[in-house]
Amino acid sequence: MDITLSKAQQDMAKEARRFLKNECPIDFISEMFDDKKGYTDKFWSKIIELDWPAMCIPEKYSGMGMELIDMVMVLEESGRFMMPGPFFSTVMYAAETLLAAGTEAQKEKYLPQIVDGKIKGTLAVFEPDSGADPTYIQMEAKAQGKDFVLNGSKVLVSDAHESNFIICAARTSPGNDPSNGITLFMVDPKKNGVTVSLLPTMDSTRKYCAVEFKNVAVSAGDILGEVDKGWAPLNRAMDRAIAASAAKAYIPPMFYNVTCGTVQVLGGTGFVWENEIHYYLKRAKANEVVLGDQDYHHERLLKLLSL
Amino acid sequence: MDYRLTPEQEGFRKEFVSWLEKNLPEGFDPEKPRNYNTPEEHLVAYKAFQKRLSEGGYAGMHYAKEYGGQGKTIIEESIVLQTIASTCMELRGPGGITFGMAVPTIHTCGNEEQKRKYLPRIMDGTQLWCQGFSEPGAGSDVANVSTMAIRKGDHYVVNGQKVWTSIAHMADHCILLVRTEPETTKHRGLSYLLLDMKAPGVDVRPMKQMTGEAEFNEVFMDNVKVPVEDLVGKEGDGWMIAITTLMFERAIGDVTMASSYEKMMKRYFNMAKTAKRSGKPVIENPVVRQKIAHHYIETMVLKYHGLRNFSKLIKGGVPGPEGSIGKLLWSVPNPMITNDAVMMQGPLGQVGEGSPYSIGDGTWQYAFLRAKGNTIEAGSTEIQKNIIGERVLGLPKDASRAVVRK
Numbered sequence: 074m075d076i077t078l079s080k081a082q083q084d085m086a087k088e089a090r091r092f093l094k095n096e097c098p099i100d101f102i103s104e105m106f107d108d109k110k111g112y113t114d115k116f117w118s119k120i121i122e123l124d125w126p127a128m129c130i131p132e133k134y135s136g137m138g139m140e141l142i143d144m145v146m147v148l149e150e151s152g153r154f155m156m157p158g159p160f161f162s163t164v165m166y167a168a169e170t171l172l173a174a175g176t177e178a179q180k181e182k183y184l185p186q187i188v189d190g191k192i193k194g195t196l197a198v199f200e201p202d203s204g205a206d207p208t209y210i211q212m213e214a215k216a217q218g219k220d221f222v223l224n225g226s227k228v229l230v231s232d233a234h235e236s237n238f239i240i241c242a243a244r245t246s247p248g249n250d251p252s253n254g255i256t257l258f259m260v261d262p263k264k265n266g267v268t269v270s271l272l273p274t275m276d277s278t279r280k281y282c283a284v285e286f287k288n289v290a291v292s293a294g295d296i297l298g299e300v301d302k303g304w305a306p307l308n309r310a311m312d313r314a315i316a317a318s319a320a321k322a323y324i325p326p327m328f329y330n331v332t333c334g335t336v337q338v339l340g341g342t343g344f345v346w347e348n349e350i351h352y353y354l355k356r357a358k359a360n361e362v363v364l365g366d367q368d369y370h371h372e373r374l375l376k377l378l379s380l
Numbered sequence: 381m382d383y384r385l386t387p388e389q390e391g392f393r394k395e396f397v398s399w400l401e402k403n404l405p406e407g408f409d410p411e412k413p414r415n416y417n418t419p420e421e422h423l424v425a426y427k428a429f430q431k432r433l434s435e436g437g438y439a440g441m442h443y444a445k446e447y448g449g450q451g452k453t454i455i456e457e458s459i460v461l462q463t464i465a466s467t468c469m470e471l472r473g474p475g476g477i478t479f480g481m482a483v484p485t486i487h488t489c490g491n492e493e494q495k496r497k498y499l500p501r502i503m504d505g506t507q508l509w510c511q512g513f514s515e516p517g518a519g520s521d522v523a524n525v526s527t528m529a530i531r532k533g534d535h536y537v538v539n540g541q542k543v544w545t546s547i548a549h550m551a552d553h554c555i556l557l558v559r560t561e562p563e564t565t566k567h568r569g570l571s572y573l574l575l576d577m578k579a580p581g582v583d584v585r586p587m588k589q590m591t592g593e594a595e596f597n598e599v600f601m602d603n604v605k606v607p608v609e610d611l612v613g614k615e616g617d618g619w620m621i622a623i624t625t626l627m628f629e630r631a632i633g634d635v636t637m638a639s640s641y642e643k644m645m646k647r648y649f650n651m652a653k654t655a656k657r658s659g660k661p662v663i664e665n666p667v668v669r670q671k672i673a674h675h676y677i678e679t680m681v682l683k684y685h686g687l688r689n690f691s692k693l694i695k696g697g698v699p700g701p702e703g704s705i706g707k708l709l710w711s712v713p714n715p716m717i718t719n720d721a722v723m724m725q726g727p728l729g730q731v732g733e734g735s736p737y738s739i740g741d742g743t744w745q746y747a748f749l750r751a752k753g754n755t756i757e758a759g760s761t762e763i764q765k766n767i768i769g770e771r772v773l774g775l776p777k778d779a780s781r782a783v784v785r786k
Contacts, residue, residue, distance in 0.1 A: 201737060204657025204726030211659065228737055229727035272737065274730040275745050281730065283737055333715070336752050340760060341514075341544045341596070344589050344753045351590035354752070362727045368667055 082146050089150040092123065097154040099349045102278060105157040106352060109271060110235065111280040112158030121190030126164050130172070134184035141313060155278045155352055159193045159232035165314040166231065167194030170240050174257050174298035174306035183238070192237040197227035197284055198307070205366035207311065208251040208304075212286070214243035214258065219293040221245065223258065223266075223286040229363065233269045233282035236262060240297060241286070242307055251304040257297035264289055276359035278352050315364045318377065322370035329357040383687065385459070393459045396438060400467060403432050410467050413647075413743045419594075422474060423508065423550045429471040430505030433460075439503040440479075443487065447495055448503030454694055458635055465639035474547050478502055480633055482509035482555050485625040486574070489612050494574065498553070510551035512542040512575065512599055513622060521763075522557070522622060523567045527601065529558035531608065531615075536560070536573065538581075538604040544757070548584045548597035551577050556606075557622050560615045570618030574610040581605075591749040626759065627703055634686030634706035641679045641710065644747075647740070648672065648721060655725045655739050662724045671720045678713040685709055701771035704764040711754035712761065718748040 078086075096116060105111055120126070129144050130136025144164075151160065168187050171180055171194075186192040203209040212225030223243055233239055239260045246254035262269050266289040272281045298306055315321045332354035336343035343350050361367065385393060405425060408415055416422040433439040434448065441457035443449025450456070464472045479502075486498055501507045518524035527540025538558060548554065554575040561569030577584070581604035586594035613621050652663040652672060662668045685706055692700065721744045722729035733742025755761045769775040 199727045201728065202656040202659045204655070204662065204724075204728075206658040206726070209658040229730060272730070273732045273734050273742070275732060275749065276730060283735070333752070337755055337761070340756050341753075344756060345596075346588035346590060346592070351749075354590070355749075358722065358748075359730050361723065362729060366723065366726065368665075 078142075078146075082143060085143060086146040086150060089147045090153070092119075093150050093154040093156060097156055099352075102155050102157065102349070102352060106277045109280075111232070111277075112235075117158055117190065120158070120160060124188075125160065126168070126190060127188040129164070130168060130184050130188055134180055135188045136184065155356060157278060159195070159235050161279075161314075162195040162231035162236070163187060163193045166196035166310070167236075167238070167240055169310040169313050170196055170257065170307060171297065173310045174303065176298075179259070179297065193232065193235055194238040194240065195230055195232050195236045196307075196310075197230040197233070197239050197241040198311075199227060199229050201226055201228055205362045206369050207365045208369075209249075210242050210244055210251065210255050212241070212243040214245045214256060214291070216245065217290070221256070221258065221291050221293075221296070223260070223289040223291060225286055227284045227286075229272070229274075229281045230269075230284050231282075231363075232280055233262060233284050234271050234280060238262070239267075239284060241284070242303055246301050251308075253304075254301050255303040255307070256300050257303040257307060258291045259295040259297060260286075260289065260291060266290075274359065276355040278356050279359065281359075311364055318370040318374045321364060322367045322374065325357065325360040326367055329354070329361055332357045385455075389455055389459065392456055393463065396460055396463055399436055399438070400463060403436060404468060405429065405471070408468065408471070413470070413747075415470055419547075419550050422470075425471060426474040426508065427505040429468075430475060430503075434504040439505075440483070440499070443483075443499065443503070446500075447487070448500030454690075458690060461636045462639040465636045466643045469636075469640050469643070474508055474550060476633075477511050477546060478507075478509040481511050481625045482553070485555060485572075485612070485621060488624055489572070489617075489621045493609065494612065498574070507552045508547065508550055509553045509555060510545050510548045510577070511625070512545055512548075512554045512556040514542060514544045516541060516543045516598075522626070522759075523570070523619060525557055525559050525570055525618075527556075527558045528562065529560050529571060529573060529606065530562075531560070534608055536606045536608065536611070538573070538575070538601045538606055540601055542599040542601075543587075543596075545584075545597045545599045546595055546757075548577065548599050549586050549594070553577055554599070555612075555625065557618055560618075567619040569616060570622070571615050572612040572618040572621040573606050574612060575601075575604070575606055576610075579604050579606070590752060591746055627700065634682065634703070634710065635690050637706075637710045638679065638683035638686045641682060641714075644717075645676055645679050647743075648675070648717070651721065651740060651744065652724060655728070657724070657726055665724075668720075668724050671724075675713065675717045675720065678709070678717070682706070682709040682713075701767050704759070704767040704772070707759060707764050708761060708768075711758070714754045715748075715751040718744065718751045722748045 096119060124137060125147055127136045128139045129141060132138045168184060171183055198207050200210065200212055214221040214223050223241065227241060239262055241258045241260050242255055243258060244254050245256040248254050260267060266287040268285040270283050272283055274281045332350060335350050336354065339348065339350065342348055405428065416425055430439060437450055438460050440449035441452045441460055442454040445451050483499065483502055486494055513522050515524065515526055527538065527542065529536040529538045554577055556573045556575040558571055558573055559569050560571040581602040583600040585598045587596045587598060588594050589596060652668060653661050655662045657665055689702055689706060725739050728737055728739055731738040732745040766778050770777055
């Protein structure tokens, strides 16, 4: 067993930190907090130049075929500097879900464009009545011949306002069991009937949207994977985005507690906008609910332990 | 011991409740936690409401008529305050420092002229006051005052800076702690002045806080003249008077705060019935139920602690250091209560004012962020624990300060 980082991984982290330290000073984060788009094209193009989106995409789709742990080096640093922009949603949500669920044709169509930075994507899971339970997916996708028609709302969809495609989880067969009846659809947000609106969230270092679907027709070719069997690949992709339930249950509340402790130690200084701690506090609070909260992951962990 | 009101007091309560129903400002919605979005609107509403209270015979119940009060007892005052806190606290909000600190201090420590000059104009809503104690670099250590006031003939010349001054941007006057003897440090050599915020040389700069609003201010004083008539007590009495002010801050505050918290609990229960998790109201979730029950108990503890301290105040006049316990009883739970509120909304807990998806149109998000200041403002949790340790429990002084004294 060896749970230490390799020299290459350490170098990658160092390089990412150096880059982000230069490119994401707190003034930039603060400006992006108030900005509707949430990042600049200039910053995005620098990330593409560094090949970060390519890291975990297999070589046959123009990627670099690296391990998830290599990506973790970059993600850790991106969190440290509160890196703005649709990197996580495009690479960890959209690309990972495509890899887990997509057909060969879909992967060939989308992944090389993600590598090149030509397109951005995201994943729509939560609904207004889900709470922080990502298994509660009740949005309806009704079969119409070979195609489907989507109706309903998704909330807290990361960066949907900047996405070229949204992977939307919807129910094609009724019921409460996530392992049966959920299907993943590739939706172009410009399509008739799709409305994307930015949500006024406490955490604005990242942007979250509501996406409303009103009689949105999706053709059979835009279904990711099998009809009714979308949960397994979705769950796999989300797991890669969060590492594991134990970590997801433990770390975000800890991060939040640390930010609260920091405010208290700083005193009034920690309570004013001018001090950067509130950006971390707000991001920490959002981290606690995205991809399932502590209650969800505790429960999931116990189920995995057959309890 | 008796928690009940006498029939006369209950009669007074009912009379005030029905008066209040008829006298709320037009368009004011008691169910909305916020009716006023700018400090200017809020100030106008506060002053008009206070004027109406005064005209109706409900301002300063326990103060004498010559000071603009009603000549009744503090029981009637608490009935008025609790009723306001459970219906329209927003209207009274800006007056918290005025009535919790400035009025009792002027009343207890001020001379007859000061009482007659200021108290009636506070009671009728003409004047709003703020409190200038904290300074940059002093943290919650109030005695660490550098603002200097040097006497020149019939006035003091004040130079220095205050910080975390709530509502200074709205206030007409300020209770100001200054150093009148240049060579002194800490508690000695402090004096207590009544400052006119419109005096030349006073500069107020609002500080934006993490909620996005500006409630607190920096106050700069550059050669500001304060007439010697506006010195409270004698030169050098400042620290003792400041302590009196701070104890009053606690005493009335807890009972009023408990009423606001009880109202918040009602909104909390309703929110828990509305917000959903896995398609079901979160009130059905056993984890959430445990949390809500716990928070309700915390509210009750605050209420009965407040009533007990209040009873002592009725008997003894000036409140004691036990008030620090009350400060902890509201300020420590509130960040937890509002955090659980936001968490039980799941991802929608992120969504603030102005979105149809927000549960409560951003009020819980505001409350959550605002609560982050609770354990810092009005004497931090750490300072309160020192006071409880030293003055209630009689423990030795905090080690770091004991060393300094040697």
